[in-house]
Amino acid sequence: MILELPHSLRRLPALLALALLPVLLVMGAAAPAFAHDHLVSSDPEDGAQLEASPEAITLTFSADVMDVSPVVRIVDAQEQTVLEETPTIDGTTATLALDEPLPAGDYTVQWRVVSSDGHPIEGTFAIAVQNDAATEEPTESASPAEESPAVETTAAPSSEPAAEAAPEVEEGNDALLPVFLGLGVIVVIGVVIALRAGRSGRR
Ligand SMILES: [Cu+2]
Incomplete structure (x- = not known):
């Protein structure tokens, strides 16, 4: 004892x-x-089947994201970048107004923002546009094809390393x-x- x-x-x-x-x-x-922020919702939402092109892409996050080079890219079914622009950050939302309607087709929306803790976060979701916008001008179908090669060459190198590196680390944690x-x-x-x-x- x-x-x-x-x-x-x-x-x-x-x-x-x-x-x-x-x-x-x-x-x-x-x-x-x-501490990571995450995407709470998007408008249009993931998997949305839209009758016509959305007028804007709105992303809502779980906290105020930082206004540090946010990017929204829209890629078509042929993996051509249709559009790559800087959304407007306002508190928990990032909004990208679409100046031109998206033609009918399936799209992937890729986004990247800087979380409130300073880490970049990114993700993708899918939307589908069922009808072309109601414009009779035949020039409309030509304009995305003209734009896409120029946009694509600048987009591909900058995006791919980040897209591969960032999620692996975050998901590992x-x-x-x-x-x-x-x-x-x-x-x-x-x-x-x-x-x-x-x-x-x-x-
Ligand atoms: Cu973080």
Whole structure:
């Protein structure tokens, strides 16, 4: 009995350190992951089947995004960039007014903004326009084809490295979080069991 008391006390600091280690890891990993803003909604929403071209693309985020070189790019079914412009940032929203209507077709909207914690975030969603805009001028179909090569060459190099690099890091944090939390819970349970065993042994 007398010998057992110092034993369990000697083990205590080590157990506490073990218990705190995952907690610290979780705090380190979780802080940036939780601080990330994310896209709450878009107008048009993902998968929208629109009768006619939208007049604007509006993105709503979970917090005020930073007005640091935000980009909205609209890519058609042939992966040609139809439009790449700077949306207007206002609090939690980024809005891009479309000066010209989108012709009928399937589009991917790609966006990139800087989250309120300073990290770039990005994503894509799909929309479909079912009808051409009600203009009789045949020049309308020609104008996107003229514009797209010029826009595309400037768009491709700048976007691809960021598109590959950024999400991997962000998703890695989020994916590891449950693992750290699980480890923390297991260790805390282990400490509680060890302390109880020590206490019951003392009596
Ligand atoms: Cu972040």
